Amino acid sequence: MAIRTRAPGASAAARARSTGAAARSSGSPAVKRARGARLRAAQQPTRLPPGIASVLSVLSSSAVVVDSNDRVLRASAAARAFGLVKGDRLMVSELAALARQVRRDGEIREGEFEVPVPRFGGRSTSFAVRVAPLGGAVGGGGLVLVLAEDQTESRRVAQRLTNLVQDLITLSRIQAVEPVPDPRPVPLDMVVAEAVDRCRMKANARGIALTSVGSSGLSVLGDEDLLVTALRNLLENAVAYSPERTRVVITTKRTSDGHAELSVADQGIGIPERDLERIFERFYRVDPARSRATGGTGLGLAIVKHVMAAHNGKVTVRSAEGAGSTFTLFVPLRSEQVSTGVALIPQTAEPNSTGNAQEALK
Ligand code: ATP
Ligand code: MG
DSSP, X not given: OEEEEOOGGGOHHHHHHHHHHHHHHHOOHHHHHHHHHHHHHHHSOOBOOTTHHHHHHHOSSEEEEEOTTSOEEEEOHHHHHTTSEETTEEOOHHHHHHHHHHXXXXXXXXXXXXXXXXXXXXXXXXXXXXXXXXXXXXXXOOOEEEEEXXXXXXHHHHHHHHHHHHHHHHHHHHHHHSSOSSOEEEEHHHHHHHHHHHHHHHHHHTTOEEEEEEOOSOEEEEOHHHHHHHHXXXXXXXXXXXXXXXXXXXXXXXXXXXXXXXXXEEOSOOOOGGGTTTTTSTTOOSOHHHHHHXXXXXXXXXXXXXXXXXXXXXXXXXXXXXXXXXXXXXXXBOHHHHHHOOOOOOOSSOSOOOSOHHHHHO
16 A cells, blocks of 8 residues: 655644643643543543534545544445444554554554455545544544545546547547558567557456467468557457456458458457447547446447558448448558468367358357
């Protein structure tokens, strides 16, 4: 956990300590009375300062008050729902340690930490935390307030904005260079390997198997980065719009008219016929509500279309609602491959390497 601390001077506990020290030195009857009052207060069970309980009950963030024995006196519903508190115990040891430090020196501390509570498909929830001494406690004090704010949603927003900006940059870059200005030989095996590599984590997280089958050794003229971007976008869609524990198959083939064909077939939700023409438009999304959950921006397929145009190729789609989709990229083969031909070698250990994407899924 990353922890920052604030200047101690302003804290209530620090003020309380310095007042006590000044009073001790005077030794007056007033001091004795104050000492007696402190002693009596220390013998009483710690109570919450008035109003704190009602404030905690309406807080949507996780808020916890712990006493001088590390016991939880009060916790908001969110703190319990996230598992930060069970019974009268703080369950996150870093938080308990932080509360003790704050109680000792009266310094307010801030930090960030992760707890293993899955949210939005992630494995843990990240919290911004602020721990402060609670002044004015009745009965001896030592109370510490722990506030923990769930950061998952705001992080998601910032990540979406980053993706959006990145996609816009990619799109304007491609539109500016159609056709690719300095085309180079690009082995499609590399393109497939790289794109699969970049999607592997997302696929694994959803239990989706990515397999590549078909011909190896094909190469085209173009820009490797852009071709990887195009295929990666298709793979990301296949993973995002498919149920967990399904399969996605990438098939590489050559066509009889001198093109390389790269198809991505999934067993996903499919696309209604009426939307098929529009999905390559910028920002077009079939089901905005569902798409929002995947965190995309609707630029992926527009990028794919422009990458294909820049390579003198094209992208096609076949899909049926509920039965999966197959997107196919066509790129002209390098001329020497068209004239001499390239051996068709099954590429992976996949038992079904028929070369037909939807067939391979069966
Ligand atoms: P991003 O910009 O992050 O790619 P996106 O995935 O929503 O966002 P596109 O990749 O352009 O944008 O896809 C447009 C829409 O087409 C998606 O919102 C989704 O509705 C539909 N779509 C694309 N691929 C598939 C697929 N394999 N299965 C089902 N629907 C798909
Ligand atoms: Mg997409």
